[in-house]
Amino acid sequence: MLPSLLFVLPVSLHRAAAHTLGRGVTGLPRRALLVSQAGGRASAAVTQASAEAKAKPSSMDLNPPRGTRDFYPGGEVGGMGLRSWLFEQWRTVAAQHGFEEYDAPVLETEELYVRKAGEDVTNQLYSLEDRSGRRLALRPEMTPSLARMVLARRGGLPLPLKWFSIPQCWRYERTTRGRRREHFQWNLDIWGVEELTAEAELLHAAVSFMRRVGLTSADVGIKVSTRAVLAELLSKIGLPNERFAETCVLIDKLDKLPEEEVRQALLQQGLSDDGVSTLLSTLKLVDFATLEEAMGADSPALTDLKKVFSLADAYGLSDWLVLDISVVRGLAYYTGVVFEGFDRSGELRAIFGGGRYDKLLSTFGGDDLPAAGFGFGDAVIMELLESKKLLPDLPTSMVDAVVFAMNDELLPQAMQLASTLRAAGRNVDMVLQPKKTKWIFKHADRLDAKFVVLLAPQEAEKGLVRVKNLGEGTQIDVEFASIVSAVPAQCS
Amino acid sequence: MLPSLLFVLPVSLHRAAAHTLGRGVTGLPRRALLVSQAGGRASAAVTQASAEAKAKPSSMDLNPPRGTRDFYPGGEVGGMGLRSWLFEQWRTVAAQHGFEEYDAPVLETEELYVRKAGEDVTNQLYSLEDRSGRRLALRPEMTPSLARMVLARRGGLPLPLKWFSIPQCWRYERTTRGRRREHFQWNLDIWGVEELTAEAELLHAAVSFMRRVGLTSADVGIKVSTRAVLAELLSKIGLPNERFAETCVLIDKLDKLPEEEVRQALLQQGLSDDGVSTLLSTLKLVDFATLEEAMGADSPALTDLKKVFSLADAYGLSDWLVLDISVVRGLAYYTGVVFEGFDRSGELRAIFGGGRYDKLLSTFGGDDLPAAGFGFGDAVIMELLESKKLLPDLPTSMVDAVVFAMNDELLPQAMQLASTLRAAGRNVDMVLQPKKTKWIFKHADRLDAKFVVLLAPQEAEKGLVRVKNLGEGTQIDVEFASIVSAVPAQCS
Numbered sequence: 001m002l003p004s005l006l007f008v009l010p011v012s013l014h015r016a017a018a019h020t021l022g023r024g025v026t027g028l029p030r031r032a033l034l035v036s037q038a039g040g041r042a043s044a045a046v047t048q049a050s051a052e053a054k055a056k057p058s059s060m061d062l063n064p065p066r067g068t069r070d071f072y073p074g075g076e077v078g079g080m081g082l083r084s085w086l087f088e089q090w091r092t093v094a095a096q097h098g099f100e101e102y103d104a105p106v107l108e109t110e111e112l113y114v115r116k117a118g119e120d121v122t123n124q125l126y127s128l129e130d131r132s133g134r135r136l137a138l139r140p141e142m143t144p145s146l147a148r149m150v151l152a153r154r155g156g157l158p159l160p161l162k163w164f165s166i167p168q169c170w171r172y173e174r175t176t177r178g179r180r181r182e183h184f185q186w187n188l189d190i191w192g193v194e195e196l197t198a199e200a201e202l203l204h205a206a207v208s209f210m211r212r213v214g215l216t217s218a219d220v221g222i223k224v225s226t227r228a229v230l231a232e233l234l235s236k237i238g239l240p241n242e243r244f245a246e247t248c249v250l251i252d253k254l255d256k257l258p259e260e261e262v263r264q265a266l267l268q269q270g271l272s273d274d275g276v277s278t279l280l281s282t283l284k285l286v287d288f289a290t291l292e293e294a295m296g297a298d299s300p301a302l303t304d305l306k307k308v309f310s311l312a313d314a315y316g317l318s319d320w321l322v323l324d325i326s327v328v329r330g331l332a333y334y335t336g337v338v339f340e341g342f343d344r345s346g347e348l349r350a351i352f353g354g355g356r357y358d359k360l361l362s363t364f365g366g367d368d369l370p371a372a373g374f375g376f377g378d379a380v381i382m383e384l385l386e387s388k389k390l391l392p393d394l395p396t397s398m399v400d401a402v403v404f405a406m407n408d409e410l411l412p413q414a415m416q417l418a419s420t421l422r423a424a425g426r427n428v429d430m431v432l433q434p435k436k437t438k439w440i441f442k443h444a445d446r447l448d449a450k451f452v453v454l455l456a457p458q459e460a461e462k463g464l465v466r467v468k469n470l471g472e473g474t475q476i477d478v479e480f481a482s483i484v485s486a487v488p489a490q491c492s
Numbered sequence: 493m494l495p496s497l498l499f500v501l502p503v504s505l506h507r508a509a510a511h512t513l514g515r516g517v518t519g520l521p522r523r524a525l526l527v528s529q530a531g532g533r534a535s536a537a538v539t540q541a542s543a544e545a546k547a548k549p550s551s552m553d554l555n556p557p558r559g560t561r562d563f564y565p566g567g568e569v570g571g572m573g574l575r576s577w578l579f580e581q582w583r584t585v586a587a588q589h590g591f592e593e594y595d596a597p598v599l600e601t602e603e604l605y606v607r608k609a610g611e612d613v614t615n616q617l618y619s620l621e622d623r624s625g626r627r628l629a630l631r632p633e634m635t636p637s638l639a640r641m642v643l644a645r646r647g648g649l650p651l652p653l654k655w656f657s658i659p660q661c662w663r664y665e666r667t668t669r670g671r672r673r674e675h676f677q678w679n680l681d682i683w684g685v686e687e688l689t690a691e692a693e694l695l696h697a698a699v700s701f702m703r704r705v706g707l708t709s710a711d712v713g714i715k716v717s718t719r720a721v722l723a724e725l726l727s728k729i730g731l732p733n734e735r736f737a738e739t740c741v742l743i744d745k746l747d748k749l750p751e752e753e754v755r756q757a758l759l760q761q762g763l764s765d766d767g768v769s770t771l772l773s774t775l776k777l778v779d780f781a782t783l784e785e786a787m788g789a790d791s792p793a794l795t796d797l798k799k800v801f802s803l804a805d806a807y808g809l810s811d812w813l814v815l816d817i818s819v820v821r822g823l824a825y826y827t828g829v830v831f832e833g834f835d836r837s838g839e840l841r842a843i844f845g846g847g848r849y850d851k852l853l854s855t856f857g858g859d860d861l862p863a864a865g866f867g868f869g870d871a872v873i874m875e876l877l878e879s880k881k882l883l884p885d886l887p888t889s890m891v892d893a894v895v896f897a898m899n900d901e902l903l904p905q906a907m908q909l910a911s912t913l914r915a916a917g918r919n920v921d922m923v924l925q926p927k928k929t930k931w932i933f934k935h936a937d938r939l940d941a942k943f944v945v946l947l948a949p950q951e952a953e954k955g956l957v958r959v960k961n962l963g964e965g966t967q968i969d970v971e972f973a974s975i976v977s978a979v980p981a982q983c984s
Contacts, residue, residue, distance in 0.1 A: 060604070060856045062644035064597045065628055070641050073592035073655060080593050095890045096914045098921030098939075100565035101572050105556045105674060106598060106660065107618070107630065112552070126599070126628075128620030131664055136557055136618075138599065149562050152554035158938060160924065163565060168598065172623055182597060190924070197924035200907070208914055314904030315911050364552045398587045412806030415692070419807050422588045422700055429590030432652065432682070432689035446650060447590075 067173065067181030075394030077386055083184070085392055086378055087166055090186040093209040097201065099164040099188055104145035106168060110135035112144040115363070119249055119332055124171045126181075138170035141375065142187040143333070143357070150191055151366040159192030159369075162201075169375075180379060186352075189373030196304060198372045199337045199356065200311035206341060206352055206374060207317050213381075214390040217319035220351060221344050224308060225325040226337045227355070228301035229291075233282055237275030245332035252330040254283070283326040291325065308337055333357040337372070343384055351384065352376035397429075401451035401487045402444040404431040410455040417453060417465060417483050424484040444470060451487050559665065559673030567886030569878055575676070577884055578870055579658055582678040585701040589693065591656040591680055596637035598660060602627035604636040607855070610741050611824055616663045618673075630662035633867065634679045635825070635849070642683055643858040651684030651861075654693075661867075672871060678844075681865030688796060690864045691829045691848065692803035698833060698844055698866060699809050705873075706882040709811035712843060713836050716800060717817040718829045719847070720793035721783075725774055729767030737824035744822040746775070775818040783817065800829055825849040829864070835876055843876065844868035889921075893943035893979050894936040896923040902947040909945060909957060909975050916976040936962060943979050 064070050075081035094101070110127050126138040139145060142165055150157065165187045173181060188205055190198040203222060210220055227248060239247060250265050259280065266276045285291050288306060295302055305323070312321050329338045338355030342348075354374025362368045385391050401421060405414035418430040429447060431440060437454075444452050454466040464477040467486045478486040556562050567573035583593070602619050618630040631637060634657055642649065657679045665673060680697055682690040695714060702712055719740060731739060742757050751772065758768045777783050780798060787794055797815070804813050821830045828848030835843060846866025854860045877883050893913060897906035910922040921939060923932060929946075936944050946958040956969040959978045970978045 060640070061601065062640055062856075064637075064640075065599055065601055065626070068597035068599065070597070070637075070644075071595040072641065072645070073594050080595055083595070084593060095919045096917070098889070098891050098919060100889060101576060102565050103563040103572055103575070105560035105562070107557055107560065107662070107674075109553065109557055126620065126622065128618065130618065134557070145556075145562075148552070148554055148556075149564065152562075153564070158935075162921070170599070182599075193924045195925055197903070197922075201922060201924055204907075204911065204914075211915075311904075311907070314907040316908070364554075397590070397592060399590050411689070412803075415696075415803070415806040416808070419696065422696075423703075425588070427587045427590060429654070430689075430693060432685045432693055433687055443650075 065181075069180070069182070074396065075392075077382070077391065081394045082382065082391060083378065085394060086382065087184075089209060089212055090164075090166060090376075093205060093212060094164040094186075094188060096208065097162070097188075097205045099162045099205070102146070102149065102163050102165050103167065104139075104142070104149060104165075106139055106170070107136050108139055108145055108148075110137040112148060113137055113140060115332055119330060121171070121331065124173060126170045126172050139167060140171045141169055141331075142167045142185065143189070143331075143360070143373065143375075146187070146189055146373075147360050147364060147371075150369065150371075151361055151364055154361075154366060154369070160198075161189070161191040163191070164188045184378040186376040186378075187373060188354075188376075189371060191369055191371045193372070194358070194370040196307050196311055196337065198370070199308050199339070200315055200317075202354060202372060202374055203312055203317055203321075203339065204315045206376065207315075207320050209376070210341075213385060215384070215388065219344055219384070219388060220320065220341055221322045222317075222320050222339050222341050223322050223324035223327045224305070224312075224337065224339045225323070225327040226301055226305050226308070227328060227334055228304060228336055229295070229299075229325045230328060232295060232299055232301050233279055234271075237271055237278055239269065239271060239275075243269055248328045248334070249330060249332055251279075251283070251326075252328045254326060285325065286323055288323065291323075304337070329353050329355055331357075333360045333363070335359050339374070341376075343380075347387065348380050348384055351380050395448045397447040397449070398427050399429045399444075399447045399449040400427045400489055401453050402429045402431060402440060402447065402449050403453040403455075404435070404437075404440050405455045406437075406457060408434065410457065410460055413460060413480070414453075414455045417455070417480065420483055421453075421487055426484070426487055426489055441470075453483065453487065557673075561672070561674070566888065567884075569874070569883065573886045574874065574883060575870065577886060578874065579676070581701060581704055582656075582658060582868075585697060585704060586656040586678075586680060588700060589654070589680075589697045591654045591697070594638070594641065594655050594657050595659065596631075596634070596641060596657075598631055598662070599628050600631055600637055600640075602629040604640060605629055605632060607824055610738060611822060613663070613823065616665060618662045618664050631659060632663045633661055633823075634659045634677065635681070635823075635852070635865065635867075638679070638681055638865075639852050639856060639863075642861065642863075643853055643856055646853075646858060646861070652690075653681070653683040655683070656680045676870040678868040678870075679865060680846075680868075681863060683861055683863045685864070686850070686862040688799050688803055688829065690862070691800050691831070692807055692809075694846060694864060694866055695804055695809055695813070695831065696807045698868065699807075699812050701868070702812075702833075705877060707876070707880065711836060711876070711880060712812065712833055713814045714809075714812050714831050714833050715814050715816035715819040716797070716804075716829065716831045717815070717819040718793055718797050718800070719820060719826055720796060720828060721787070721791075721817045722820060724787060724791055724793050725771055726763075729763055729770055731761065731763055731767075735761055740820045740826070741822060741824055743771075743775070743818075744820045746818060777817065778815055780815065783815075796829070821845050821847055823849075825852045825855070827851050831866070833868075835872075839879065840872050840876055843872050887940045889939040889941070890919050891921045891936075891939045891941040892919045892981055893945050894921045894923060894932060894939065894941050895945040895947075896927070896929075896932050897947045898929075898949060900926065902949065902952055905952060905972070906945075906947045909947070909972065912975055913945070913979055918976070918979055918981055933962075945975065945979065 071080040071083055073080050113122055113125055115122055121140045125140060128136050130136055166184055168182055168184050170182050188202055190201060230248060231244060234244060234247060247269055250262060254262050263276055282294050285294060291302055309321060312318065327338055327340050334355040335358045336356035340353040341351035343351060352374055356372040358370045359368050360371060403414050403418040405411045415430065418428045421428045440452060450469065450471050452468040452470060454468065456466060459466055459477050463479055465480055465483060466475055466477050468475040563572040563575055565572050605614055605617055607614055613632045617632060620628050622628055658676055660674055660676050662674050680694055682693060722740060723736060726736060726739060739761055742754060746754050755768055774786050777786060783794055801813060804810065819830055819832050826847040827850045830847030832845040833843035844866055848864040850862045851860050852863060895906050895910040897903045907922065910920045913920045932944060942961065942963050944960040944962060946960065948958060951958055951969050955971055957972055957975060958967055958969050960967040968978065
């Protein structure tokens with residue numbers, strides 16, 4: 001069954017723990033939880049920022065809208081530095097797996113998301129009507145935009161497609177308990193491959209990323225199932241085919257709602273009491289042997305599922321995979337294999353999730369095309385990396401050198417030097433104000449700059465500029481023309 | 493005066509030409525213009541995409557919402573490859589100038605944008621009410637979010653700040669003539685520097701970017717003025733101080749509306765007929781000598797403006813700068829120097845724009861802090877680079893090697909090899925389906941991959957794998973264990 005963490009949290013947080021954005025999952029950081037519990041209505045972000053804002057009275061709320069984040073420069077947790085670092089890891093791993101980047105507007109027509117299966121995604125849209133009366137919505141997930149793009153150029157695109165994107169996704173949640181209303185989500189998708197190799201390839205990419213950032217299969221597991229197992233089970237117990245997607249969405253709620261509540265909902269789908277009991281007990285089986293007993297050794301669904309495990313084994317992923325047929329994922333469009341990355345310590349919610357969705361294009365009026373993909377949110381993974389002390393220690397800035405004129409007359413010459421260094425590819429912070437030398441060195445230190453380039457009157461008269469190497473504690477006076485070689489780039 | 497191009501376009505396009513998003517400017521590509529003129533109500537993007545969509549009947553509109561763009565993978569114009577390339581140039585130049593990246597939510601409280609000066613930016617918001625009744629809006633520009641962030645941590649941030657961002661900005665326009673409703677905008681801002689060196693630094697960054705992508709001062713000029721000149725002029729002709737910001741927004745419309753219309757609006761601000769005539773004629777002066785005659789040699793505004801030109805000269809920017817006091821920019825919050833990059837051939841609208849806004853924080857209820865910045869949209873610059881044939885020829889993909897198994901039994905071994913190569917940092921496209929060898933080479937060719945790694949039965953039996961170097965037309969058989977050295981990364 002799904003992780004036990006959900007049942008050790010306070011009852012009032014069950015829904016918070018169930019919050020997923022599209023196929024991936026937004027973070028519910030431990031810290032945010034604590035803050036929320038303490039702070040009542042205030043979200044984590046709000047509480048954090050308002051402490052800083054309190055010093056200065058203001059007529060305007062200085063926080064980002066509830067549930068959203070500002071990204072300040074620098075390497076601290078929640079800052080832009082780590083976000084850029086994460087995106088860079090995602091882009092690198094995507095490239096290593098041959099995926100190409102795409103993007104679509106964050107604002108789409110609302111129609112793209114309106115489905116009938118009772119998914120949270122449809123109920124929690126940020127919608128608006130534009131001035132010409134069109135219904136638009138901020139994307140809650142990327143897959144519908146991707147499907148639209150594929151369908152729009154269907155025929156002109158060489159298959160298979162291996163595409164990725166890092167969209168920001170939006171979802172309006174009623175609760176104010178520290179839940180986020182936006183997150184960034186690494187989306188990898190393969191179109192045009194009906195073979196289960198597509199699923200194996202996706203799992204390999206997810207694991208490659210986790211290995212790259214220092215996680216092991218002792219930290220993270222990936223639950224794998226296929227909706228075909230559910231389809232066989234549900235068909236056996238008499239569920240009409242047209243209720244399948246909707247019923248999957250219900251079953252997905254088993255990790256968020258009390259089992260009894262889900263049981264009642266399943267009964268309302270027309271299932272018998274015995275049928276529901278069979279379903280719920282079978283969902284708890286965790287190995288192929290007992291599953292074969294329950295479903296028959298000739299079950300095509302089980303054969304497929306075994307194949308996924310064997311392909312993943314060839315890719316060296318066995319340690320990461322866990323058989324768990326209770327995994328269904330909350331989106332109605334999945335048709336086959338589904339999977340979900342989870343924190344083995346049971347502290348956090350799902351890390352990523354995805355699966356096969358071979359029938360999505362026909363819901364948009366097109367011919368279907370086999371497809372599989374996953375979404376991997378930025379929040380839970382950052383929380384996990386922080387708890388495992390795997391976040392990188394980023395440099396404060398990328399500045400190589402601080403350039404400074406001792407007086408106003410020397411400013412033009414200093415600016416020329418800064419310009420020369422920049423044209424040569426150096427990262428230069430030009431000091432724009434009259435400052436004391438002490439400030440300059442403190443400033444250079446804060447920026448982690450290796451050099452201070454100092455224009456002083458006596459040296460400048462001789463056509464010389466002073467270059468201090470802060471790392472080595474040395475200094476040299478060089479001619480203006482030699483400035484570039486005196487200030488090598490830090491990264492080279 | 494502003495570029496003559498506006499007056500050679502059809503009258504119906506005047507408003508299109510006037511379209512600016514925040515401080516920067518969205519593109520009005522020549523091609524889009526032509527398409528729009530031909531296509532009537534359809535925007536360029538719509539027309540383009542629907543041609544492709546027509547082949548397949550669909551119940552859903554496959555285009556992105558009117559005025560927005562999809563970014564497909566690949567290096568073609570309008571694609572994701574060139575967008576990523578542009579962003580990389582922007583980030584590199586920002587780093588060379590010591591700017592640090594930040595970000596804020598694309599969705600902000602509407603209040604952040606509601607000002608009284610009659611700016612288009614306020615009238616063209618994408619607004620929505622969330623489910624708890626909050627008024628929110630998609631950001632039309634980045635500066636208000638930045639000001640909010642600075643104010644929220646005022647006191648905790650070491651000054652000066654040099655921050656940059658590449659936000660997507662949104663603006664609802666009624667017209668359907670190929671105008672975009674979103675664009676990405678490189679924003680550079682300096683906070684805490686009252687000296688004009690801040691403006692010089694910003695201009696240097698903008699020029700560094702343009703030089704980096706191959707543009708020269710023969711291609712692009714930068715009109716520079718200061719609103720202080722206007723303030724002196726307007727004060728002389730009797731405008732009350734509190735009407736200054738609003739009047740600036742009016743004067744900015746001189747390049748978009750007939751002069752007579754602006755004249756009438758100025759008269760309604762309470763100016764005399766003679767006053768307006770003096771103003772309009774002075775705005776046409778283009779050199780410091782005649783300006784001094786008109787405004788007095790002791791004009792503090794002119795002294796400042798000369799200082800900007802002299803600092804820019806020290807930075808080697810003289811060839812790029814043009815004195816033009818009719819430049820005011822359309823945003824009410826500018827208080828000092830304003831500038832605007834323009835295409836010297838007169839074909840395109842403004843390339844970027846910005847200036848000083850020392851009084852913005854007090855409008856949010858905080859203490860003011862000197863600030864200056866600019867916004868540089870992605871659309872016009874791409875159009876300019878395309879017309880100058882300066883767009884880079886990007887590789888089709890970043891794939892180093894295509895890995896392929898000749899039959900299903902060899903697939904696990906091929907997957908192991910792909911996994912090994914990826915773990916070693918290679919970009920590998922694993923072929924996931926049974927394909928003919930001919931297809932593999934065509935596919936590798938399309939991806940610009942240098943190597944094909946081929947698992948064939950006979951070689952595999954001997955523990956060998958075939959590595960074809962497509963660039964050199966050679967092939968070798970290597971042991972599985974030697975695969976990494978046989979496939980060097982393309983970029984190294």
